Amino acid sequence: MLDTRTVELHLEEETRGKKVKEPFSSQYRCGSLLGSGGFGSVFTGQRLSDGLQVAIKQISSDRVQQWARLPGEAFPVPMEIALLQRLSEVGGHSGVVRMLDWFEVSERGFLLVLERPPQSQDLFDFITERGALPERLAQRLLRHIVEALLFTHAHGVVHRDIKDENIVLDRKTLEVKIIDFGSGDLLKETAYNEFEGTRVYSPPEWITARQYHAVPLTVWSLGVLLFDMVCGDIPFERDQEIVKATPVFTKRVSKDCQTLILWCLSYQPEDRPTLEQILSHVWMEGGGEEEEEEEEEEGGDLQGNHSSLPG
Structure with a gap:
């Protein structure tokens, strides 16, 4: 598992994400580790533009079980990203966690920026x-x-x-x-x-x-x-x-x-x-x-x- 420092260390590497041009590190700050498992790791985070508290899920590419293709993307992404993107594009639901952004970090897998409900x-x-x-x-x-x-x-x-x-x-x-x-x-x-x-x-x-x-x-x-x-x-x-x-x-x-x-x-x-x-x-x-x-x-x-x- 990647610790917070390791994740932050590689955030300057080239990233890509749907409709996102700026790198992850210029938009979000990664905080402390919340938990980890077979999927990867989840961290606290903050959106720099408005201070919004978010959760950042890191997925190692070699642990992805299923891949999918998104319109306009040349390479496949983890199925989880495709599913959350689909739900987001139809307006989302108050009972389903919303994905705010996603990025691929070179050689380090994928970062999902998720809403982080308070309390x-x-x-x-x-x-x-x-x-x-x-x-x-x-x-x-x-x-x-x-x-x-x-x-x-x-x-x-x-x-x-x-x-x-x-x-x-x-x-x-x-x-x-x-x-x-x-x-x-x-x-x-x-x-x-x-x-x-x-x-x-x-x-x-x-x-x-x-x-x-x-x-x-x-x-x-x-x-x-x-x-x-x-x-x-x-x-x-x-x-x-x-x-x-x-x-x-x-x-x-x-x-x-x-x-x-x-x-x-x-x-x-x-x-x-x-x-x-x-x-x-x-x-x-x-x-x-x-x-x-x-x-x-x-x-x-x-x-x-x-x-x-x-x-």
């Missing part, structure tokens, strides 16, 4: 700190996530790695954003035979047959995510548990919520709901007054010092 924390850390969430809050978060996914699918993008770590929550407004499209792909109706997402969120058909379709994969991962929110942890850790597809509820969960989770976690892909059916499920329209009051009481405690940024 944010990823859902994994949010649940780790607070435990199982009230159903009313889980319902609100799930609705935002599903609406954002409907937007991405409508514009030909499938995320393929929906999980708590890839959902950033604004601790003040409770608005969410889906981040990290590094495992994403162009949406298609035929089966996918490759998977770069998170195995414990993957569906039985991937474990048993090494293939899946976009919507049933997405819906299965949403079932895992909803279980995670209302129970405080994911339902499956091992392949045998995924294939069995019978989660054991470890917390008191309403019947309607259980029904939605079990529907999303149906063993057969064709038995799972669509994203639209999730939104119209009775549980998504419910939520008791007591839970709503509990959410309001907890709202004042949502702001904190921990921050998790787009990856």
Whole structure:
């Protein structure tokens, strides 16, 4: 992994980016390392023209799994750039992280400049700190996530790695954003035979047959995510548990919520709901007054010092 100093050391090298002529270093300042993984590294950053706080994702070229071509570009770019560019060109969505710029740095891969939501924390850390969430809050978060996914699918993008770590929550407004499209792909109706997402969120058909379709994969991962929110942890850790597809509820969960989770976690892909059916499920329209009051009481405690940024 590149540390901050190494990244900055090479920013003066020739760069290219769609509709960008000035080099990265004349437009942005790279800050401290936020995190790193198989994809590369993410840093804090600042846009020099107006001081806007951003996140800067560095992707090593030799770790890119899929490439794509953009109009007007002579060379291919990582699929993640192409997907985020596509979503940006149609106006973006409040529930999807926005890519502001991208650059290729000679011999050092690619730099993605991403919006950096203030007062944010990823859902994994949010649940780790607070435990199982009230159903009313889980319902609100799930609705935002599903609406954002409907937007991405409508514009030909499938995320393929929906999980708590890839959902950033604004601790003040409770608005969410889906981040990290590094495992994403162009949406298609035929089966996918490759998977770069998170195995414990993957569906039985991937474990048993090494293939899946976009919507049933997405819906299965949403079932895992909803279980995670209302129970405080994911339902499956091992392949045998995924294939069995019978989660054991470890917390008191309403019947309607259980029904939605079990529907999303149906063993057969064709038995799972669509994203639209999730939104119209009775549980998504419910939520008791007591839970709503509990959410309001907890709202004042949502702001904190921990921050998790787009990856």
